[in-house]
Amino acid sequence: MSHSLFTLIENSLPKDRSRIILEAPDRTHGLRDWSADYLLSFAARLASLFAQRGLESGDRVALQVEKSPEALGVYLACLRGGFVFLPMNTAYRFDEVDYLVGNAEPSLIICDPSAEKPILEIAERNATPHVLTLDAEARGSLMDEAAQVTEIVPPVAVEADDLAAILYTSGTTGKPKGAMLSHRNLASNGLALRDGWRFTEKDVLLHALPIFHAHGLFVACHCALLAGARMIWLGKFDRDMVIRELPRATSFMGVPTFYTRLLAGDDFNRDLVAHMRLFTSGSAPLLAETFEEFRARTGQAILERYGMTETGMNTSNPYDGERRAGTVGFPLPGTEVRVMSDEGVELGVGEVGGLQVRGPNVFSGYWRMPEKSAEEFAEGGWFKTGDVAMIDADGYVHLVGRAKDLIISGGFNVYPKEIEELVDDMPEVLESAIVGVPHADFGEAGVAVIVLRPGASLDEKTVIARLKEKLANYKVPKRAFFVENLPRNTMGKVQKNLLRDEYRDACKN
Structure with a gap:
């Protein structure tokens, strides 16, 4: 039995491989609509290209490009080839990228053509063997080389605890830490969300999130891919574009900022979203006022959940049942949560303390930081989130503050x-x-x-x-x-x- 997340995704895609699963309506060049077959074959070509370049299973592939369907293909290629995906925020400056590259030591960096000169300098400083370019118009050296691939290598067998990705999150020391996420971490969380939020092949997810972030890459993409659902792929959040595309969607995922901007205009109303079955919010606390204004305007309740880079999603308000403003719901299936005092005593209902989580979604530690990793775990595999919380009498988790001044x-x-x-x-x-x-x-x-x-x-x-x-x-x-x-x-x-x-x-x- 394969433990590869890629194999799980491949088996979850529509049996009719010609079915369109990815649309990019804001693009002006390249392939506009991607079928399941094209997505899989593109990932296979890229994985083969990386192997031909000399990359081996476990090698890191760093990506800093504008959002595009091809960028998603790079991620799937890494899963298929056993490489470790390292997405970098497109807003990162030279020093930030230089640190990440020096720390993660990727074998390949993929960047926008406009950034090639500084990336080549960073690659030389850190002895990175390979640099390729890719832009959002489906051009660049990556596409040129992928088109020349003739021999497709088979998917690489991986173990459940093999690394699938490293996502960097800044720390109180001032230096970012690389959260090591395994195939097990990502697969278990993706399946829990797919099932808990009722995603099926009939869904159409309007995707306006960045994919260098866990929210857009793992939560959104995995829900759709593991359900064989379609995605409408926007390069970024553009209010006019979202308003235009919402009538074709069934679900939308956003950060609170997205919702405040949608609510800013009268054109976002009950009629526009009457067909929608799910709006979710995460990555930041959703103000109760925004929740209530959204419900009054649309008749729908935003589903708020709670997660972090190191764990994926931990809790969620219920799909069926009361979605309470100001709470992040209940633990997801397979995930446990508890609230602890500073003295290490588990607290009871309504008591405020440090929130800890445990489950197959929780990462193994920080890249090349064993001491720091050990500090972040309590006995029994409980991860100290650094968030301050309480659990009410009905079991809803309330985040009441954040440790470490995040x-x-x-x-x-x-x-x-x-x-x-x-x-x-x-x-x-x-x-x-x-x-x-x-x-x-x-x-x-x-x-x-x-x-x-x-x-x-x-x-x-x-x-x-x-x-x-x-x-x-x-x-x-x-x-x-x-x-x-x-x-x-x-x-x-x-x-x-x-x-x-x-x-x-x-x-x-």
Whole structure:
């Protein structure tokens, strides 16, 4: 019996391989509609190409390209060939990519043609053997070489615990950590979501999420592929395009920002979505006001769930049953959750503590960080999520806070330490603190609170401009403020809770 996620997907696709399963209506070049047969054969050609290039099972393949059907083909090719898929955010700057490449040591980097020059420099710095280009118009050296492949190699046999992907998530140390995800992790979670959310061949998923992120790549794609459903593949979230395509869809997955933008216009109404069976939200907390406004406008309740890069999805509001605003529902089948005190005692109903999860969806650890990995697990295989939660009398999980001061902006994780180190490196700065504050569109946004060195001068515009040169835009604080001192407790720790309170209105319109 094969443990390959690729084989599971292949067996789940429609028996009629000519059936269209992927449409890309916003593309102007290349193949517009992909059949199941074309998707599988494209993945086979790419996997064979990588093997011909000398890649072996377990080698990493890094991808930093704009979203396209071909990019999804690269992911499936990695699953088929036993390679480890390493998606990189398209917003990452040179230093961020350089660190990831140096840490993961991929054998191949695939990039947009416009980024080839800096990627070649990064590849040379890190002794990466191969670089190929691919753009969203289905052009580039990858496509040229794939077209020349004549010998198709068979799928590689893998074990359930073999790595399928590494997704990097920033950490409190300031350096991103590579979460190692196995075929078992991804397959078990994909099947639980497919079944729990009732995906079938009859579904049409409107896919407007990025695929360098677990939400768009694993949650959305796996639900559709493992059900043999069709996807309408948008290059990005474009409100007008989503409104245009919704009448052809049955399901839509988004981050809270998507829903606030849809609700901003009167054209998003009950008639437009009357045929839809499922809207889900994740990657950031959904405000209760947004949930209630959506229900009042459409007559439908958004299904909110909870997950993270290291675990995939852990909990979900029920498909059948009450979807409660402000909660993330119940544990998914096969997944256990518990709330623990700081002393390691399991807490009861309504008590607040650290949320821990256990199940086949939970990753094995961080790439080449055994000590850090060990720290994140409690006895018995329980993963410490770093989130603060409570479970109510009906079993619904409520997230009430986040440890480690994580900011979630527009659905993306932002860890303050990484930004603080860059701000503190500025010659004018003595010290800084980054905190998250409410933002109507992004849910949360970062604010920099800065103490300058005596006699130094610096302004908000300069701080933000410098950070934009070093960081992806979603990590860059929206505002910067200058103070004489940062508030500290008796132990000398910065009291970020006080800063969050003081600047909570800083990003309001």
